[in-house]
Amino acid sequence: MSFKRVVITGMGALTPIGNDVATYWKNLVAGVSGAAPITRFDAERFRTRFACEVKGLDIHDYIPRQEARKMDPFTQYAVIATDEAMKDAGFDADTLDLDKAGVIWGSGIGGLKTFEDEVLNFSDGGRNPRFNPFFIPKMIADSASGVLSIRYGFRGPTFITVSACASATNALIDAYNYIRLGMMNVCISGGSEAAITNAGVGGFNALKALSENNESPETASRPYDKDRDGFVLGEGGAALILEEYEHAKARGAKIYAEMIGGGMSSDAYHITAPHPEGRGAYMVMKNTLENAGLKPEDIDYINTHGTSTPIGDPQEIKAIEKFFGEHAYNMNISSTKSMTGHLLGGAGAIEAAACIMAIQDQIIPPTINHFTDDPEINPRLNLTFNTAQKRKVDIALSNTFGFGGHNASVIFKRFEE
Amino acid sequence: MSAIAERVKQIIVEKLGVEESEVTPEANFQNDLGADSLDTVELIMEFEKEFNLSIPDDQAENIGTVGQAVAYLEENVK
Numbered sequence: 001m002s003f004k005r006v007v008i009t010g011m012g013a014l015t016p017i018g019n020d021v022a023t024y025w026k027n028l029v030a031g032v033s034g035a036a037p038i039t040r041f042d043a044e045r046f047r048t049r050f051a052c053e054v055k056g057l058d059i060h061d062y063i064p065r066q067e068a069r070k071m072d073p074f075t076q077y078a079v080i081a082t083d084e085a086m087k088d089a090g091f092d093a094d095t096l097d098l099d100k101a102g103v104i105w106g107s108g109i110g111g112l113k114t115f116e117d118e119v120l121n122f123s124d125g126g127r128n129p130r131f132n133p134f135f136i137p138k139m140i141a142d143s144a145s146g147v148l149s150i151r152y153g154f155r156g157p158t159f160i161t162v163s164a165c166a167s168a169t170n171a172l173i174d175a176y177n178y179i180r181l182g183m184m185n186v187c188i189s190g191g192s193e194a195a196i197t198n199a200g201v202g203g204f205n206a207l208k209a210l211s212e213n214n215e216s217p218e219t220a221s222r223p224y225d226k227d228r229d230g231f232v233l234g235e236g237g238a239a240l241i242l243e244e245y246e247h248a249k250a251r252g253a254k255i256y257a258e259m260i261g262g263g264m265s266s267d268a269y270h271i272t273a274p275h276p277e278g279r280g281a282y283m284v285m286k287n288t289l290e291n292a293g294l295k296p297e298d299i300d301y302i303n304t305h306g307t308s309t310p311i312g313d314p315q316e317i318k319a320i321e322k323f324f325g326e327h328a329y330n331m332n333i334s335s336t337k338s339m340t341g342h343l344l345g346g347a348g349a350i351e352a353a354a355c356i357m358a359i360q361d362q363i364i365p366p367t368i369n370h371f372t373d374d375p376e377i378n379p380r381l382n383l384t385f386n387t388a389q390k391r392k393v394d395i396a397l398s399n400t401f402g403f404g405g406h407n408a409s410v411i412f413k414r415f416e417e
Numbered sequence: 418m419s420a421i422a423e424r425v426k427q428i429i430v431e432k433l434g435v436e437e438s439e440v441t442p443e444a445n446f447q448n449d450l451g452a453d454s455l456d457t458v459e460l461i462m463e464f465e466k467e468f469n470l471s472i473p474d475d476q477a478e479n480i481g482t483v484g485q486a487v488a489y490l491e492e493n494v495k
Contacts, residue, residue, distance in 0.1 A: 066433065066434030130462060130465070132459060133459050134459065137455075
């Protein structure tokens with residue numbers, strides 16, 4: 001059988017630097033940081049007291065109060081991003097085959113705030129087991145896909161992928177493959193996360209994973225800078241509408257880009273630390289390019305995982321140099337986490353959107369906050385430091401790596417008939 | 418209206434997102450006020466919290482309307 005082609009026909013985003021795709025992209029290109037002191041909870045006693053929060057959002061402008069209170073914030077973010085993407089895709093509700101429409105979402109954690117609130121309530125209430133009946137359905141990570149399925153009446157495959165910070169990328173790969181195999185015509189995909197809570201910040205602080213640069217939140221996320229000291233927690237998400245090409249063509253849909261590959265690998269090394277020689281990072285890029293039928297020199301732009309951790313950043317760079325060889329120095333590379341922070345399971349979604357917009361507008365969003373070169377990072381690499389760069393971008397690769405050693409990457413290509 | 422009835426009404430308005438005028442004594446949570454079975458369980462829990470009492474399951478099963486809730490609470494809240 002021949003595989004079907006998969007195109008992107010709608011996008012939505014809710015990010016720390018913009019509550020829709022247009023604002024998100026404008027601020028990415030402009031190099032705006034989304035970091036600021038934490039407002040979601042009192043972080044006074046925490047080692048890290050800042051994060052990249054979604055700003056200026058009144059959930060009830062988007063979701064009626066009675067529906068919203070039965071959703072964890074990570075599901076609310078999924079709904080807000082998907083509403084934008086679905087409107088953008090412009091389906092005709094009368095002709096869409098809902099049995100061939102699915103939802104494959106990604107989240108690294110799921111309803112962390114719901115879990116935290118309910119357990120705190122339990123311990124404050126004399127340990128009487130009086131849990132809210134919505135506790136479990138709000139908290140479980142698949143609730144985002146369930147809510148989206150109900151909201152749009154999509155009755156095809158609907159589930160969630162969980163692979164820590166690779167979750168949304170795994171969701172995109174699954175959606176892509178299901179459409180390629182003809183099991184769906186349309187799929188809502190992407191991912192969201194809402195982990196800026198006591199447990200989220202405290203838990204990552206305990207791992208010493210977060211930047212503790214409380215004096216200067218907006219410059220804390222500085223991938224590839226010598227003085228980087230950890231990632232900055234972000235929240236939000238993005239939705240992509242993946243659609244079978246003939247289906248999109250038949251309805252005259254606007255096509256942003258084609259998704260031409262997805263690949264995975266695993267480090268099989270350590271539960272949190274990446275393999276020091278970037279073995280998994282190397283293999284995931286190799287597998288993804290093979291899946292797409294590309295040669296290394298076909299890639300114009302890599303949106304890296306690049307979280308701004310001392311150990312993680314160089315191993316990905318080493319893997320890029322090893323895999324791409326001399327072409328590594330011809331590409332543009334950037335970590336947009338320097339602006340958005342790290343959305344964990346939502347990262348792959350907002351970064352896929354960034355790759356697609358880079359192809360649309362032929363411009364590479366920067367890696368901001370570069371002050372001091374790191375001797376471990378080869379200066380011949382174009383890491384798009386501090387300002388966006390115009391260039392030809394036909395094909396973009398997005399890398400994501402998750403705790404557990406899960407690696408997933410996807411490739412988007414400028415659409416041609 | 419009793420103080421208890423007023424507090425019950427406020428909880429129902431808040432949790433079910435209905436208008437105060439809809440919260441009549443005869444109104445059934447599920448048939449008239451749009452609650453599903455989970456909403457009803459949550460309402461009972463809210464009553465327990467608000468009035469600091471425990472409503473046994475066999476009693477909770479008999480509370481399906483606003484009036485039944487108010488009557489139960491007026492009888493049992495000390």
